[in-house]
Amino acid sequence: MSIDEITVCGTADDFNKPFKFHGSHFKCWQTKMLFFLNTKKVVHVLKEDIPVIPVTSIPMASNSNSKTSMDTNICDPTRKAELEKLTVKHAEKGKQANIDIHLWKENDYLCKYFILNSLADHLYDLYVIHDTTKNVLNSFQNKYNTKEAGSKKFVVSRYLNYKMTDDKSVEEQSQELQNIAHKILVKGVQLPKQFQIDVVIYNLHPAWKDFKNTFKHKTKEFCLESLITRLRIEEEARKQELNEEVFDVSNNNTKKKFACVVLKPNGKKFKNQNRHANKNSNRNKNGNPQKVPN
8 A cells, every 4th residue: 555545545534543552451452453454455564574676697698708608509599589588577577576675665664653653652762763563563572472471360360369249249240250251361361161150150159158059069051141140130039038028127126116105195194084073973962962861
């Protein structure tokens, strides 16, 4: 691809351009960059060496006065015509080689600065000194592949030492484990599906002991997605049971509270009206006590 073509294509926004590289997520950035360079049709400079002008030996006449067999062949008209054809063909190959060299250098220049322009400023200054794209990427790989190896060990250790807690959702923690496993797979480490399932079951909180034992003794194989679904259903059922228990305890406490309540008058002395009625019934109309007959 020529520079003029790149300029025309560059007028439109290119959504395939990778993110700015600041020193982390090298593998992800590298994959996106290779795809971007492929869309620009300059990725071939990473696989091909710079073309060279072919060297072809053409027999020439001797300068000495003595004639050799080679000189005799050159003087032959047929042989002379063949040599002329070889010379023309060699010149054409040299011309084409010069064109290929110029095109390769142009594409290598574009490829190199596509990569450099996707780097953060502090990294741009470090890698702009390299003369070819291959040297830029080789320097990248020597530095960041070592970091990736250390990062790979860290992620694997984090995956194997992960412990679930009881204060977070089991489904959420299972998804975290899956995300860590995905990072390991991206780094090129193979994790069998059954191993991923066993890791999730093994890392369940001790409160899930019965659930763990149930799945450990299952002979029928099941997928990781099925396990996550079962965990979600089990967790929702446990939450519902816990809410029902809290509701029952609350109702029992309310009943006990009302059973212990004693009704009292509102600050006024309670008068026994029957007592006054009995006294009045023992008096006559004049208010005098009635005489009891002998």
